[in-house]
Amino acid sequence: QSALTQPPSVSGSPGQSVIISCTGTSSDVGGYDYVSWYQQHPDKAPKLMIYDVSKRPSGVPDRFSGSKSGNTASLTISGLQAEDEADYYCFSYAGSYTLVFGGGTKVTVL
């Protein structure tokens, strides 16, 4: 069970869009529509932003969207805002009742 692969960092100016990728295998990301995304600000608990690949929990701005193609899931933040600066983690079912996180991506708002 290996961690899913995310870019260490992405950045964008306010108002721009950024995309965070999460690459796994056919045994995890590619095999199931059980990908979720979490936002984590420093010294805070993770917060669910996207579940079931593309669904948004109540209260999460529609600037956040998720998708998946093959073994790679993506989180898109449109209209980037200062408060979006945080670490983001993908999370996927990996078969045999195990779950795995991505390595995390730091989003910087320039």
Next chain:
Amino acid sequence: QVQIQQWGAGRLKPSETLSLTCAVFGGSFSGYFWGWVRQPPEKGLEWIGEINPSEATNYNPSLKSRVTMSVDTSKNQFSLKVTSVTAADTAVYYCARRFPAGNGGGYYMDVWGKGTTVTVSS
């Protein structure tokens, strides 16, 4: 609104056993899995495992030999034990509610505790 409070020993010596507990308030305890996630300093999140009120458990294979989870349904509490800790177990430990799988979706954590810092040092 569901809330999770967590507690446990924050400082351990190598070879000791880590013990943490979470209590669930304001919502249903049954029908969900209750999971544990840890985060070493300056590193990413790691899934440790989960348990449901029927005591069914799922563990990260890399930690399975040292991890035990238990549940007390009378108190809406669940617990984590990790034996033979080393410095590599130093981390913030989070507990969370894992939404059940079904109807094409699931396997996500939607309610989180605030985290407990555990430091292993001689």
